[in-house]
Amino acid sequence: MIPFGLLSGFMDSKEIRITELGEDGFRFRLTEECPEPEQFRICFYDMKKAGYRKVEIRKFEMNAVAGTLEAEERCVQENDGSFFREYSVRVEQKDYVQEVQRLAGEYSRYIRLKLDGDDGELAKTLTGYPAELDEVHCESLEEQKKLWFGGNSSSVRRNPDADQSVEESFLDKGTELALELNGPSLYEEYLCQPLQDFLASYWQKNYLTHSWLAGRTPERFYIGNQFCHNLFPTENQLFSIMDKMRSEDLEVTLAFSYIREFMLSSVEKLLEKVDNWCCVHGVNVEIVVNDWAMVEILRGKTSHLSPVFGTLLNKCKKDPRMKYKSGDISLFQRNSLNAKFYRDFLAKEFHIHRYEWESCGYPQEFPPGKNSIHLPFYQTNTSQYCPLYALCTTGDRGMQQLAEHCPKFCEKYSLLYPEHLHMIGRYNSLFGVDKTLLESPEMWKKIKGIKPDRIVVNL
Structure with a gap:
């Protein structure tokens, strides 16, 4: 799952939670069955520009996820009595594929920096923060x-x-x-x-x-x-x-x-x-x-x-x-x-x-x-x-x-x-x-x- 702050989506005017993302499409969950929408709008966060890139998708193929829905419903029902439905959307739109590749690359880079370095090195790489100056303190x-x-x-x-x-x-x-x-x-x-x-x-x-x-x-x-x-x-x-x-x-x-x-x-x-x-x-x-x-x-x-x-x-x-x-x-x-x-x-x-x-x-x-x-x-x-x-x-x-x-x-x-x-x-x-x-x-x-x-x- 990509963090919600980096990836958000809308089905017509309804906000959706994207659970899986790939170059050929994505999956999302809803609490109830829904008719096929007119469009999706997917918002990809751009770390370099500190803003979102929006992609509108009007040509797509949407299906309920087969073979897993009943098992997932039983599992969730046993835990808290609620249900959800999961849908997959297949997309072949060029600008969508480009944004998925860019977001995946930026997020992978962030995770690698987070694991390999400290917070100062992470901030320096992403924002130009002068981490080397963190060692300069006054005495009183x-x-x-x-x-x-x-x-x-x-x-x-x-x-x-x-x-x-x-x-x-x-x-x-x-x-x-x-x-x-x-x-x-x-x-x-x-x-x-x-x-x-x-x-x-x-x-x-x-x-x-x-x-x-x-x-x-x-x-x-x-x-x-x-x-x-x-x-x-x-x-x-x-x-x-x-x-x-x-x-x-x-x-x-x-x-x-x-x-x-x-x-x-x-x-x-x-x-x-x-x-x-x-x-x-x-x-x-x-x-x-x-x-x-x-x-x-x-x-x-x-x-x-x-x-x-x-x-x-x-x-x-x-x-x-x-x-x-x-x-x-x-x-x-x-x-x-x-x-x-x-x-x-x-x-x-x-x-x-x-x-x-x-x-x-x-x-x-x-x-x-x-x-x-x-x-x-x-x-x-x-x-x-x-x-x-x-x-x-x-x-x-x-x-x-x-x-x-x-x-x-x-x-x-x-x-x-x-x-x-x-x-x-x-x-x-x-x-x-x-x-x-x-x-x-x-x-x-x-x-x-x-x-x-x-x-x-x-x-």
């Missing part, structure tokens, strides 16, 4: 960040030859700037320092002192982590941070991750306290929602708590290896939020009008509404059963379990990957790094659709 997260954002790289510094209109517009507050406080060390640093001292330290330790983003004081801070529930601040920390931000005239967004069953009661009580805090001080707070349970918890509280559509719910295809794949990458530029009826549903049912996006290495078409773009890190994978915790406690990242009493290993450790991939493992997630907007503010003009009205820095 500090070294990795310095290589990405610092050193002698002038690309992250203000470029006098770049289009200054975008940078000037940003510095003149044409777009809101926000920073993420997404872990315990940042919570403590912010609480222990005046705002300007904290910002100076923040940009310096991330090697971005001369970045075009560093020339402006942010108007908003995100508190919390969208991906790990163990990295949300304690209740005392949270209200201390919110009080300090209010005194410094900063806007507040609280970022929540998924909500596990045991968290529902405590999160609901915390949001009630946040709502009371907002009522007392006469302010509004945004709540980043990454779990549908959260929007239910927020029902009736949206006068002061504004729900925001989070990254985990705003699903996009993101992978730092995308550049090695062939095919039409423009298909990734849109997702469900580009559908007006879906945005209307979110607004009507949950009062959601803002959406969180990530700069992830390819142009995206942002929909009407309020859009926030996070950079330079973008999430590719998240596990509630933390791989870093498993590695630190068992030595095997595959032995994952829920970290109920998390010792915050991620404050000291991270998972490093081959340098050329521009990715890193932080806490319970994998992240890629996209420096496009960080290095070139003029790239802002190439964003399709509605321009984001907020930049969120997540170093």
